[in-house]
């Protein structure tokens with residue numbers, strides 16, 4: 001029988017585990033907290049992140065890392081991005097020589113500026129040829145409820161991308177393959193910055209023209225950085241780029257978008273963080289993106305202003321005014 005492990009039991013990790021288990025795959029979901037794992041295993045539900053969705057019998061929850069990692073065809077790594085490395089170190093002693101590794105996290109490590117696949121290859125070097133990354137417009141409450149969804153899985157190895165795709169595909173989740181690992185990872189990570197900003201335009205009641213403009217200039221900005229980092233420009237008009245932006249910037253289900261709306265309402269970042277268990281990757285990728293922008297000499301005016309709002313208390317109205325008053329530009333300047 002095929003067996004899969006899922007490392008990280010937040011909303012997305014639980015959703016992916018549910019999908020696999022519903023296909024009859026023996027799925028082990030790992031939580032880093034024993035009490036949480038026990039609670040989910042006995043209640044047959046993740047009440048914190050996906051209330052109301054019952055676990056099938058083929059899904060087992062554990063806090064014992066070896067149980068989640070040993071003898072698995074595929075391991076899905078889906079912790080918050082800043083926690084990925086420490087969890088890979090727990091995985092390493094138990095990992096088999098054939099296991100496929102899929103990163104489903106959307107972020108860049110702030111300290112090293114490495115993408116998740118790079119962190120994985122660094123910590124698990126013997127598995128470096130079996131890594132894939134999953135991204136796309138994938139709001140977990142919709143995916144878990146089997147609403148039609150598409151995603152993209154990228155790997156340097158076509159065989160690995162296809163094998164992971166085949167394990168993850170369901171009647172409700174259509175997955176495209178790609179060889180643009182850099183673009184798929186950076187698209188999924190960087191869109192979180194734009195999702196926070198889009199939430200802010202909504203919270204400030206600036207209307208749909210402002211939101212449309214913000215998202216469009218946002219794509220230009222994140223594509224500019226991605227291309228400088230080696231991504232294929234076309235990936236930013238694909239599922240990991242514009243696709244994910246449309247979903248997250250439009251949906252009240254997006255945690256990053258909600259964060260933007262709360263900041264616009266005047267709440268302080270620390271208070272928002274203290275009020276939730278969910279990760280809003282946009283906060284961390286904002287820092288990482290600005291460091292990457294410096295490395296690649298790329299201009300990121302929207303990200304710069306968002307960073308000032310998040311970390312220096314800049315008033316969002318003032319930030320928007322400052323963006324509006326920038327020097328006029330040609331629309332395509334700095335993109336292609």
Ligand SMILES: NC(=O)c1ccc[n+]([C@@H]2O[C@H](COP(=O)([O-])OP(=O)(O)OC[C@H]3O[C@@H](n4cnc5c(N)ncnc54)[C@H](O)[C@@H]3O)[C@@H](O)[C@H]2O)c1
Pocket residue numbers: 008009010011012013014031032049078079080081083087104105106107138139140141277278279280281
């Ligand atoms: N939720 C979604 O719809 C969705 C969709 C696609 C991708 N993602 C990405 O998946 C990743 C995980 O997000 P999520 O939504 O599943 O999580 P979540 O925000 O729902 O919950 C956070 C999870 O992180 C866990 N956690 C906290 N500290 C940890 C540690 N030190 N080690 C291991 N786990 C720890 C918590 O226990 C919790 O399970 C993020 O990068 C996110 O961007 C999320």
Ligand SMILES: O=P(O)(O)OC[C@H](O)CO
Pocket residue numbers: 106136137138139140195244247248253254255256257279280281
């Ligand atoms: O809820 P968010 O903002 O973390 O977004 C979740 C996914 O990345 C959407 O594709």
